[in-house]
Amino acid sequence: MENFTFWTPTKYVFGRGVEENTGELSAAMLGGKVLLVYGGRSAEASGLLGRVRHSLDSHAVEYHELGGIQPNPTDDRVYEGIDIVREKGISGILAVGGGSVIDTAKAIAAGALYDGDFWDFYCGKAAIAKALPVGVVLTIPAAGSEGSGNSVITKLDGMIKISIRTEEVLRPRFALMNPELTFTLPPFQTACGIADMMAHIFERYFSTTPGTDLTDRVAEGVLRSIIELAPVVMDDPCNYDARANIMWAGTLAHNGICGTGRKEDWASHAMEHEISAVYGVAHGAGLAVVMPAWMTFMAKNRPERGAQMARRVFGVENPVDTEAAIEGVMKLRKFFKSINLPTTFDGLGIEAPDIDLLVSRLHANKGATIGGYYPLTAAETALIYQLAI
Amino acid sequence: MENFTFWTPTKYVFGRGVEENTGELSAAMLGGKVLLVYGGRSAEASGLLGRVRHSLDSHAVEYHELGGIQPNPTDDRVYEGIDIVREKGISGILAVGGGSVIDTAKAIAAGALYDGDFWDFYCGKAAIAKALPVGVVLTIPAAGSEGSGNSVITKLDGMIKISIRTEEVLRPRFALMNPELTFTLPPFQTACGIADMMAHIFERYFSTTPGTDLTDRVAEGVLRSIIELAPVVMDDPCNYDARANIMWAGTLAHNGICGTGRKEDWASHAMEHEISAVYGVAHGAGLAVVMPAWMTFMAKNRPERGAQMARRVFGVENPVDTEAAIEGVMKLRKFFKSINLPTTFDGLGIEAPDIDLLVSRLHANKGATIGGYYPLTAAETALIYQLAI
Numbered sequence: 001m002e003n004f005t006f007w008t009p010t011k012y013v014f015g016r017g018v019e020e021n022t023g024e025l026s027a028a029m030l031g032g033k034v035l036l037v038y039g040g041r042s043a044e045a046s047g048l049l050g051r052v053r054h055s056l057d058s059h060a061v062e063y064h065e066l067g068g069i070q071p072n073p074t075d076d077r078v079y080e081g082i083d084i085v086r087e088k089g090i091s092g093i094l095a096v097g098g099g100s101v102i103d104t105a106k107a108i109a110a111g112a113l114y115d116g117d118f119w120d121f122y123c124g125k126a127a128i129a130k131a132l133p134v135g136v137v138l139t140i141p142a143a144g145s146e147g148s149g150n151s152v153i154t155k156l157d158g159m160i161k162i163s164i165r166t167e168e169v170l171r172p173r174f175a176l177m178n179p180e181l182t183f184t185l186p187p188f189q190t191a192c193g194i195a196d197m198m199a200h201i202f203e204r205y206f207s208t209t210p211g212t213d214l215t216d217r218v219a220e221g222v223l224r225s226i227i228e229l230a231p232v233v234m235d236d237p238c239n240y241d242a243r244a245n246i247m248w249a250g251t252l253a254h255n256g257i258c259g260t261g262r263k264e265d266w267a268s269h270a271m272e273h274e275i276s277a278v279y280g281v282a283h284g285a286g287l288a289v290v291m292p293a294w295m296t297f298m299a300k301n302r303p304e305r306g307a308q309m310a311r312r313v314f315g316v317e318n319p320v321d322t323e324a325a326i327e328g329v330m331k332l333r334k335f336f337k338s339i340n341l342p343t344t345f346d347g348l349g350i351e352a353p354d355i356d357l358l359v360s361r362l363h364a365n366k367g368a369t370i371g372g373y374y375p376l377t378a379a380e381t382a383l384i385y386q387l388a389i
Numbered sequence: 390m391e392n393f394t395f396w397t398p399t400k401y402v403f404g405r406g407v408e409e410n411t412g413e414l415s416a417a418m419l420g421g422k423v424l425l426v427y428g429g430r431s432a433e434a435s436g437l438l439g440r441v442r443h444s445l446d447s448h449a450v451e452y453h454e455l456g457g458i459q460p461n462p463t464d465d466r467v468y469e470g471i472d473i474v475r476e477k478g479i480s481g482i483l484a485v486g487g488g489s490v491i492d493t494a495k496a497i498a499a500g501a502l503y504d505g506d507f508w509d510f511y512c513g514k515a516a517i518a519k520a521l522p523v524g525v526v527l528t529i530p531a532a533g534s535e536g537s538g539n540s541v542i543t544k545l546d547g548m549i550k551i552s553i554r555t556e557e558v559l560r561p562r563f564a565l566m567n568p569e570l571t572f573t574l575p576p577f578q579t580a581c582g583i584a585d586m587m588a589h590i591f592e593r594y595f596s597t598t599p600g601t602d603l604t605d606r607v608a609e610g611v612l613r614s615i616i617e618l619a620p621v622v623m624d625d626p627c628n629y630d631a632r633a634n635i636m637w638a639g640t641l642a643h644n645g646i647c648g649t650g651r652k653e654d655w656a657s658h659a660m661e662h663e664i665s666a667v668y669g670v671a672h673g674a675g676l677a678v679v680m681p682a683w684m685t686f687m688a689k690n691r692p693e694r695g696a697q698m699a700r701r702v703f704g705v706e707n708p709v710d711t712e713a714a715i716e717g718v719m720k721l722r723k724f725f726k727s728i729n730l731p732t733t734f735d736g737l738g739i740e741a742p743d744i745d746l747l748v749s750r751l752h753a754n755k756g757a758t759i760g761g762y763y764p765l766t767a768a769e770t771a772l773i774y775q776l777a778i
Binding site for chain 1 (some may be wrong): 604
């Protein structure tokens with residue numbers, strides 16, 4: 001096991017009606033003047049934004065708004081938010097939405113306190129030393145951004161999609177998580193969220209660090225729970241307990257508890273980021289395509305972890321690692337198909353992917369080799385993209 | 390699933406040599422003048438206390454000392470600590486040790502800022518509104534106090550042992566966890582710690598709340614990991630990875646992650662507290678005696694959770710709940726015996742336990758019925774104590 005720091009100060013308030021606490025927690029943790037960041041029509045139409053505004057008003061929290069944040073959020077909205085923060089003297093950022101909204105809120109929170117261009121943090125020119133406090137009302141269980149110190153933003157110039165991770169400074173101060181808010185998520189978005197949270201665990205599970213048995217067992221437990229409850233939320237979208245377990249799983253998948261003490265991988269995320277940057281697909285759907293292809297490559301080249309996952313999570317009994325790992329990939333693909341996710345480029349609506357473009361962008365943005373479990377060269381990432389056709 | 394709040398702001402710094410960060414973290418999180426609380430000879434003899442003092446000196450943190458805290462810590466040392474805090478103007482408490490030391494530090498931290506008698510918090514007369522910050526250098530993985538908001542103190546007058554829980558205010562600001570510091574723990578103390586952490590999970594696992602599948606899976610994962618690695622640390626006390634996994638398991642067992650979203654039990658802890666208060670036994674050894682007896686009763690009266698645990702943690706295949714639960718108890722007793730823990734009063738050195746005394750104290754201190762999974766009357770707690778003979 002490697003040395004690690006695990007620091008998750010987020011106050012999770014979870015359950016029915018918890019969005020009623022928005023005003024009280026914002027007043028206590030975000031200060032008296034917040035920037036309310038949100039996405040599209042659904043939060044307005046459902047009445048959620050109205051309840052949030054009312055709760056802020058009730059606690060005398062002044063707010064300004066930045067709405068219309070899109071999936072795969074872009075730098076232009078971050079600059080816009082930073083301008084509002086500076087102009088209005090905003091004391092904290094309140095994100096109402098899913099990962100795209102939260103990641104935008106985090107970028108604004110850090111960028112507003114930085115003299116240079118916020119993109120410096122994403123392109124590696126600067127580290128985030130401080131940020132305004134961020135609070136969250138979560139509506140989409142997927143990205144895990146409500147509990148993570150991470151943020152993913154796409155730079156419009158060149159459509160460069162970059163993920164950053166901080167130990168603690170970008171972790172939200174609070175996250176209000178009402179599973180009922182997810183009852184109306186469309187099935188495809190629910191399924192994409194499930195693929196995303198599973199991928200967050202896989203990226204941590206495929207590791208060369210020995211002796212992290214406890215972290216393995218926790219990660220396998222979260223995976224098993226997701227796999228068992230995914231069919232329930234797909235069949236019965238208003239099943240409170242199933243939605244609640246899936247929502248909490250999305251947080252545990254990405255707050256770091258499934259990765260303590262070991263080197264991680266993250267090649268599949270990097271490979272998917274290029275697909276969604278170039279083709280504009282949903283991140284979760286892209287992951288459902290890339291991860292099995294990546295695992296197929298690993299079954300041949302480094303099968304140990306895939307075999308353990310196949311046995312412990314999917315109940316595969318084959319004693320030969322390479323074969324067990326391949327059986328695990330087959331079961332994973334079958335699972336993704338069962339919740340109507342694509343598992344090939346074709347299913348993403350990309351009939352002839354430009355693999356040369358994806359590979360050249362990938363290694364230009366992320367380096368000569370990609371991934372901590374097995375560092376992939378350009379020839380190898382090209383092969384994995386091929387395996388996804 | 391029930392609504393819950395999960396708030397664990399503790400900064401865990403885990404791994405080899407992390408005690409070298411004591412001065413830096415104390416200066417940042419405990420203020421400039423700390424009370425250094427510790428236990429007996431081992432921390433001094435091993436050189437740990439010397440390294441801690443050196444680290445404090447290096448960061449210009451002034452410290453005063455309160456040493457010699459005993460297992461099953463008592464209120465007299467808390468009063469002594471509170472006096473030092475007030476006299477010296479202490480800004481934070483640094484605990485170097487295991488649960489007894491940390492729990493004493495927490496009681497001092499809360500009591501020093503309270504106008505009345507700190508025991509008011511333990512006997513239910515007052516709730517803790519504020520406390521000085523507490524930091525930890527952990528030497529014994531067992532109580533989980535390094536990550537919990539809990540504290541257990543025994544009042545010498547009447548030997549009343551009471552546990553309290555706060556949501557966040559008593560959680561340590563940081564916990565420095567170096568598994569190497571546990572290499573020299575005596576085998577009995579190692580085993581007692583293992584029983585204690587398992588009990589912390591069982592108390593949360595035996596629940597009447599439906600629909601907490603994810604929490605189940607996480608709890609089962611931590612239990613499995615403990616059961617697999619316990620023989621390794623017993624046979625090979627200097628095995629770093631095994632010690633590291635056991636140490637981290639002790640934290641996860643009690644920081645709340647194994648209990649999210651459900652009602653908990655805690656009858657076994659209450660029953661054990663009377664045994665250790667009356668007979669002065671080690672808490673973990675007492676739990677190894679009480680928990681199987683309690684589970685035996687439950688196998689007959691409410692077998693569902695015991696059966697699930699038996700199947701998922703111990704691999705029992707019996708489809709009949711009552712029988713599966715009993716098989717689980719047998720495997721648990723066998724496990725405790727394998728790490729040389731007692732499973733009967735006799736093994737604790739108590740040949741003729743005064744069950745009437747234990748039962749009358751228990752219900753006088755904790756109420757007419759005990760436990761959230763199955764509220765036990767005095768006749769039933771007497772029967773369970775009988776089952777432990």
